[in-house]
Amino acid sequence: MEIYVARQPIFDRESKVYGYELLYRNSETNAFDPSVSDEQATSELLINSYFSFGMEKLIGKGRAFINFNKSLLTQEMPLLLDPRKVVVELLETIEPDEALYEVLIKLKQHHYTLALDDFCVDYKYPRLVHMVDIIKVDFMQNTKQEIRDIYNTMRQSGKVLLAEKIESQEVYEWARDMGFDYFQGYFFSRPSLMKSHAVKYISPQDIAILKEMSAKDPDFKKIALIIEREPITAYKLLKLVNANFTKSYQISSILQALALLGVDTLRKWFTLIMVHKLAKDQPKELIKVSMQRAKFFELLGEKNEFLREKSHDKQAYPLKDKNEMMLVGVLSTMDVILGKPMEEVVKELPLSSNIISTLLMEKESPYLEDYKALLAYEKGDFDKKEVHELAEYDLPEIYFQAVEWSEKMIILS
Known part of the structure; x- marks a missing residue:
C-alpha cells in the first residue's frame, strides 16, 4: 500500500x-x-x-x-x-x-x-x-x-x-x-x-498510553481518557480484568479497571498490545516469541535481584533492570515484523543505550550474555557457555513460565 x-x-x-x-x-x-x-x-x-x-x-x-x-x-x-x-x-x-x-x-x-x-x-x-x-x-x-x-x-x-x-x-x-x-x-x-x-504501525493514542505508562507515576485519569475513545482497547482491558478477578466484580469505569490491575500489569499489557498490532499480518508464533522473550527476561531480572540480595559478593550479580530486559524481549523480533534491519528499528525509537546495544548484540551490552543464553536455549543448544553460566538461575523453570504466560497473554491481547 x-x-x-x-x-x-x-x-x-x-x-x-x-x-x-x-x-x-x-x-x-x-x-x-x-x-x-x-x-x-x-x-x-x-x-x-x-x-x-x-x-x-x-x-x-x-x-x-x-x-x-x-x-x-x-x-x-x-x-x-x-x-x-x-x-x-x-x-x-x-x-x-x-x-x-x-x-x-x-x-x-x-x-x-x-x-x-x-x-x-x-x-x-x-x-x-x-x-x-x-x-x-x-x-x-x-x-x-x-x-x-x-x-x-x-x-x-x-x-x-x-x-x-x-x-x-x-x-x-x-x-x-x-x-x-x-x-x-x-x-x-x-x-x-x-x-x-506503508509500514505497520500503532496509533498515536497507543503511543500516548505507552509513554504515560513509562512514567514513574502514571496518570491513570489521562490513560482512562484515551482508552475511553478506543473501544477495542477498552474491550480488551475489561477482558484482562475478567481474567484476573472474579466475574462477580463489577466494573463501573475504565479508571476503576486501571486501578484494579495496577501499574506493573498494565505496563506489560500495553507493551504487548503494541507488538500485537505491529505484527497483525504476521504468523501468531512470531508474536508469541516476543512475549516469551519479554517474560523470560523479566523473570531472569527478578531472579538476579533475588540472588544478589542473598549473596555477600554483590559484584557476582551486577544490577540489572528487569523492565529494560523485558523491553529487549518485546523488541527482539521487530526487525522481522517491520521488515527492516534492527539498526534502522532502534534508530527510530527513544531507547536507552542498554537496550540498543543488546538488540544490536554489541559487546558493551550489560545483557548480552543473557540474550545469548536465551537464543541458545530457544535453539536447544543447552551446552552453550552462556547457558551454563546461568545454571543457578533455574532456566528450565523460567522458560516454562515464560511459555505458559505468553500462551495466556496472546489470547488476551
Missing part, C-alpha cells in the same frame, strides 16, 4: 530553508481531501512521517511545521514529538478553553515552539496569541494595510512573523522589506508530494 506526504518549504531572510510544513495527502492528486477530519489527517500524517518516511528524510536538518486541532492538543499528542525538530501549528479554527490553555502552558514548559496558522486581523483570542511564538500571517485573506497593522502590533509583542501564501516576487519583496522573518507560498514552491510504502 502506497502512502503520501506533501511538504512545502519555509525560507528565512537569506533564502535558506528553515523548515517544511508537512501536509496530509492520501493520493497522487496532491490535494487535501475535505472528507478527512483534521484529527485523522494529522494522526495519519504523524504516523506516515515517523514510521514510513522517517522524519530525517522529510525535513533534513530543518524543522517540521505540523498542524494540530483542539482534540489532538488536549490529548497532549505533541508531547510525543521532539521539540527541537517540530513546530506545533495551532489551527486558526480552534476555540480555546481552559483545558487547552493548560496544555499550551505544558508545551511551553517543555520548550515546544508554537505557531498560529492563517492569522487574520479579526482573530478574537488574544490570550492564545500571547502564548504562541510564531504568527503565520495570511497574505491572501488580509489587505496590505491589515498586514501592516498586524506586523506592527505583533512585532511590538516580540512575535516571530511568517508571511504565508506568498505568490509573487513583488509580494515577497514587499514582505521582506517590511521585516518579516520567514516566508512560505507558491511563489517559492508548491507542496511537493513524497510517496512511500
